[in-house]
Structure formats: structure tokens, C-alpha cells
Amino acid sequence: MYPEKPFVLFGTGSSDIVYARQGSVAKKVQSIFPSRCHLFRVPIRFHDSGMQHKNKLCRARGVVFTLLGAACAYLMNRRILYVYENGIGAINLPYRASAVGLEHSRSVHPLTLLRVGDVVSELLGEEFRMQNPFLFWTKAEMCKALAKDARNDLPPLTMSCDSPHRQQPVQCGYCSSCLLRRQALAAIGIEDKTRYVVLHGNRPVGDSSLNLCHMLVQVNTLRHLLSILDEPSFQWEALTREFPVLDDIVDRSAAAENILPADMQGRLIQLYRTYVSEWDVVESLIAEGLLNKHGDQQALGRCWVTAQQG
Template sequence: MNVEQLTRLRMYPEKSFVLFGTGSNDSVYARQGRVAKKVESIFPGRCHLFRVPIRFHDSAIQQKNKLSRSRGVVFTLIGAACAYLMGQRVLCVYENEIGAINLPYRASAVGLDHSRSVHPLTLLMVSDLVSELLGEEFRVKNPFLFWTKAQMCKALAEDGRNDLPPLTMSCDSPHRLRPIQCGYCSSCLLRRQALAATYIKDRTRYVVLHGNRPPKESSLHLDHMLVQVNTLRNLLDVSDEMDLQWEALTREFPVLDDIVDRSAGAESLLPIDMRGQLIQLYRTYVSEWDTVKSQIAVCPLNQCGKQQVSNRNAVNVQ
């Protein structure tokens, strides 16, 4: 459960929703239950949580794949099975566009996690696979493909629900001790950026702000994300004409052309309209970062405070 589901509940007050979860992590499993219980208290009788835990015999002695590249697709396939057994032929997965398409930060970025599990082309391929297995059409859709995470968080701002984000987990590399969420991976940074852009006080505790000193590479993701934001800004500023903006974007990120060519029909859009929506979305994303960039720090709270004091002293001496 995250802000996307909350938005869907607000958008369709006449509908009830089945939330499906899976996985093998007991901590995440418990967190799903707590968040679902909270949302149920906000929308009584409209939200039903079903889960299928994944368990492995003697998992402690099994060799682990740290990349977990196929994990998201496995979750989607299990969700599709749940939807089908409930008589549905559409499964909705909720992810903002920035996280779904997940463009590379820059050509030199190596070793950063760029998940493709809810990428538009991945969802198309999973839809085709499930349809082939079932012998009838089945679609996996992302209703928020053209939304930034900050746009999704407006639902929280409008309802004054700054109590919900601390219940949710966004971190790619959660720590074992509290605070659990690191605050400096790309998912944590996008979460923090989105909440700041919608003027929601982030009550989540992060290692980078509230815990011990983070590792030396804690600024790596933020550096890369800001390079990408600057790249997007420069590409969009080449012209006021949409065709030239799109040409610049796809020269740097060719996958965008492939996404439009292959998925515009599935989104019930003309290619030119889908290009326009993507251009506007990236322009919005850049604008959001420009508004909050100075607020997104990656140094510990006590270290930032010392640096600020040092800077003030330097000014006084001069």
C-alpha cells in the first residue's frame, strides 16, 4: 500500500479495491498489514488485503542473488494469478512514471539499481505472457504512468495525511537497526523529494538524517539524480517546439521512442499525444527538483548542523 493506492481510492469513491501482496520478508509483510489497517480506517469497507507469502525450505543455506532482477516480475505474475482467480482480466500496478521508466542517470553511472519490473514494455510483455498462458486477453496496467511521485503525494497534502508516509517503506537497502530506511538511495531520495515538493512534513526517520554516520558513498545517488535532472532540463530547453524537444530527448534516451511506438495503443493514446504527455511530465519533474533541491541533504543531521555552524563562523570572521 502506498500513496498511489490512496489516490485511487479517492478518485473512485464508489469502488472497492483488493490489495495484493507477496514476498518472503516478515518485516515487509507486517508493514503491509499495518498500512492496510490504517487505510481501512480512512476508507471503511473499501480496501481488502490479500497476501500470499513466499517461503523457502532451508533458505538460510541457499545462495542469494543480491540483484533480485526478476523479483518484481514474479510479484506481478502472482498478482495476475490472484486477479484472474477473482474473475478480473486487468491487474493494476501503481508506480509513478519516474520510477516506472527509470531512465539512466548518466552514461557513466555503473552499479546503480535501475529496476525495470514496472517498465511499460515489461508490463506489455508480462501481459502478453499471461494472455498466452490463459488463452484469453489479460492486461497489466499502470494507471499513473504520466504522474510524478510528487503529483501522487498531493492526495496526502489535500487530506492532511502526513501520518501515512512514516508507515510505508521505500528504501532499496533497508538497514537492520532503526532507523531502517537509509534516506540516500534513489527510492528514498525520490520519496523525500516528492513530499518536500508538496509541502508535506516528512516524519519518516532516515539513517542519513537521524542515525549514525552513513557510508562515504551516501551522496552517490543524489549526485547522479541531479545530473539527470540537469540533462533533462537542457534537453527540454532546446526549443519551444514539441517535435524538437522530443528529438532531443530521444537522442539522449532512445528507449522513449520505443515506449511510445509499442505502448501508445495499449494506453489508448495517439503517439503524438503520448509524446506530449511524457514531455510535460519530465518538465514537471525538473521543476519539482528545482523547488526542493536545497532541502534534500545526504549528510547526518548532526554533521549538517556542524557544517552550517562552521560556515556561519567563517562569515563572521570575514
């Protein structure tokens, strides 16, 4: 989008596997945009880590990554860190009313980025901002550039899986992050050459359709809310009654996004409208990938019933 600009890519983490993948992705990006992209990384290592108590939730992990990225930007004499995440994943609305949110990452949520920016600004004694340029884009919209340039060789290099497997294939294909990845590539009509456990490995133990069911519940809820009349104000009222956090996002971050609150409401409505329309096109295709070769119709049926009951 900006051929005249150089980009500094920043990576971190404690996993050697992820660290190696960051390097291979960056190398490929650098070959496409020579002399425009530079990778800097700060590996996280622990002395005698086997002796330390482990917090399995890792709720603050994403914030640690953002803070390290901010330090890198500051050392590069910049006062802004760009975090590239689609709006669906960044806001990460709960799938259903009973969800308590423990498995929903908030590390690049608009309000989190505002708060982390405030912390960094306080530490530096000058304004520092975190910005997500793709807050109002779906993942499929972000991937359209891949389809335009016929670069279906790039997605398999990347990792989206929440719970990667130790054996091949590594990515499960049925966690919410894998499903959003598959949905995005299918929605733009690009061949997904990524190998997934659910499609190319041994069938996982347990119900691999559960995350899809939860996602379909949310899609069905959004579809219903956005079908209420054709007036944006009524649609926004319906959305915020179900998801109050959307009002908080607009109230607290419209100024940071440099847009009027009413315009931000409209862009968020369009974000979820686009997301629902994408699922309308690819829902059956993604669901089919979660069935065994004999056609587990009962698992698929549970998704439809659950979504209809909302």
C-alpha cells in the same frame, strides 16, 4: 478518486518485516475507507533456504510479484492488474550515459508490463493486461492527495528504501528511492515525519551524497534537453537522442494506453518537465539533509560540478 469502487490490495514477498509493514499499511487504509479495501497476500517461503545458492541481483523479483498479482486478479474474475507507480520510477531512465542499468529496476517499466501481460495472456488463453494508471504522474503529483487531506501520518507507515538498515531508523534516506520519496513530499509541502538514517541516525560510512549526485546529473540533463526551443517535436527529438528507450515506449505502448503516439510524447515531455520543476524548488533542501552538522561543502560541491559537467 473512485469512491464508488472497491479495491483488492495484493501483497507478497519473503521478508517478515515487509510482510508486517504491508499489513499495517493496509489496516490504516481500511480504516480510512471502511468496507472498500481488502488485503490478500501470498507469502513466499523456502524450505531449507540456508542451503540454497542466493542470487543477490534479484532482477526477476518484481516480475514474480506481478505474476502473483495477476493470479490473484484472475481468481477475482478480473482480466486486468493495476500497478500503481509514478512515471519517473516506472520508466527509471539511466542517470548518466555510463550507467549499465544493473541497479535500475525495470519490473514495472511500461515495456515490461506489456511483456508480462503477453505471457499471462498466453498462459490463460485469453487477453490479460497490466496497467499503470499513473505512468504520466510524478511521485509528488501522486502524493498531492496526502497534502490535500493533511495526512502526513501516512508516509511514515510505508517503506521506500532500497537498502533498509537492521537498526532504527530503518530507511537510509540517501538511496535513490528514499531521495525520490523525500523530493516528492518536499515538493508538495507536506512534512515528512519518516525517520531516516542520514537525518536521525548515526552518519553512514562512505559518501552518502553519491546517489544525489547521480540524480542531479540526470535532472540537469533533462533540464538542458527540455530547454531546447519551445517546440515539442524538437524537445522530443532531443530527449530520445539521449534516451532512445522513450521512443520504444511510445511505439510499443501508445495503443495499450489508448492514446495517440503524438499525445503520448507530449505527456512524457510534461512528465519530465514537471519533475525538473519540482527539483528546482526542493534541490537545496534535499541536499542539505545529506550534509553533516558541520556542513560538508565539499560533498555538495561535487554534486554541482558533476551536474554541470553532465
